[in-house]
Amino acid sequence: MLASLPVLTVFTVFSGIALLCFSCAATSVSTFATPEEATAAIVTAAEAGDKAEAVRIFDSFARSSVQRDRVYATLFDAASERYESGRSSDAARILDFVTVKYPNAIAAREALVYALFLERADGGAATDSSMKAMRSAIAAVRSSTPTPSPWIDLAETQVAIDEGDVSAARVVFAEFLDDWDGTPDSIILYVEDIDRYLQSH
Helix, strand or coil, X not given: CHHHCCHHHHHHHHHHHHHHHHHHHHHCCCCCCCHHHHHHHHHXXXXXXXXXXXXXXXXXXXXXXXXXHHHHHHHHHHHHHHHHCCCHHHHHHHHHHHHHHCCCCHHHHHHHHHHHHHHHHHHCCCCHHHHHHHHXXXXXXXXXXXXXXXXXXXXXXXXXXXXXXXXXXXXXXHHHHHHCCCCCHHHHHHHHHHHHHHXXX
């Protein structure tokens, strides 16, 4: 029995267990050799949809305003690269994380709407979750600025169409056309598709 063991033996046993447990705990949390490595890990976790892991790394690493600014720039660039290369879903997951950790970044909120819009367009069909996500992202933008980018109206037009409210879609689309300057070029085909749809319904 434990009580019959010499005191030194008991201490040795518990010390060994304690060291083993400490070793397990230490190896369960990743550490990073450089800021770039930590930032890359945040991008990887956010892109994979592992928001909890991305938050954990971010909170343990991006503590200064300088680090936060650098992480923001890297995340934003990573998202831009992904939707420009046709990986809008990956971009949306990264930007969803960005809007959580940088709630005052209007550009990130608008970029999230754009990524979700491209994801919807590329997917070919809306789902309840995609409509909910886009509605939420659009509302977040509108609550942040009185003058959002015109293509926010284009995204809202698509949501209204998906929800079956063609009348509302026409109203929002007209507002979009009034403010749109023709940029970015990447949405022209979507504008034409929506215009044709509204003219035929």
